[in-house]
Amino acid sequence: MSRRIASKAAATSDQWLELAVRALARSDRTTAQIDRLLVAKGASPAQIRVTVRRLTSLQYLNDEVFAVRWAERRLARMPMGRARLQDELLATGCSERIVHATLRSAYHKVSEQDLAVQVLTRASRTAPAKTPSRVARLLSQRGFDEDTIETVMGPLMREGS
16 A cells, blocks of 8 residues: 555656656746746645755756856847846846846946947837937836946937037
């Protein structure tokens, strides 16, 4: 009788692991995202802990690696300021410690000013001659701080005068 119970427990444990691996095969995910997925599918807290521990030991789940990849892809596709990238990483479930380390690394490689200039260059191709207030708003929405916005807009303001 105990073998039957043990094999059923193993089967359900394998079921949760298989579900998580399928999700990870589709895209990178954080530990928090896998937790939420398993909770939504009805896994118990103990089953979730076992599954996450197994995924981590297999190196299928690593929040630090996820955060670095996420930051690199997002900055390449859509340049943004530190504040917006921080918000996005926190929304994925990465811890503050991981987010801050990732931000230090990401913005060590490229300056926010360079990214802001990229935003303006791309925006000018699609809708040239925006007013300074609209340009400032665009940069602010992309997460750039006031100092960066002023620095980047300085030459634009002088050209417009």
